[in-house]
Amino acid sequence: MLIGTLQTKTFMDLEIHAILNIKLITMKTSIKLLLNALVILVTVISCGPPEQYEKGMSYYNIQKYDSAMYYFGRGDAILTERKRIKKLTLLARRKEYEREILSQSFENQNKINSFKSARNSN
Secondary structure, three states: OEEOOEEOOOHHHHHHHHHHHHHHHHHHHHHHHHHHHHHHHHHHHHHOOHHHHHHHHHHHHHHHHHHHHHHOOOHHHHHHHHHHHHHHHHHHHHHHHHHHHHHHHHHHHHHHHHHHHHHHHO
């Protein structure tokens, strides 16, 4: 019904709206359930049979154990090697810094000499 420019809703309109809203909610729920089932299906298919999964897990655990065994008992040797590398790195950085300072001082000395010679020639 229209009264002026306002539209009033009847009880029947509200009931239809509620029914449509409930249908929409159930449709959303069923879509979510279908998507979850699809995700589970894809996960199961990508993992393969359980035997293959167990084989992969055992290989992963063994390889992880083997890589850890590489470091077992070598703690002191690894630390001394790290100290040696750190010492060499610091020496190389210090040499590079000294070279840079020396080259800057030569550039400054050349600028001073060129300035003096330009001043003496005038």
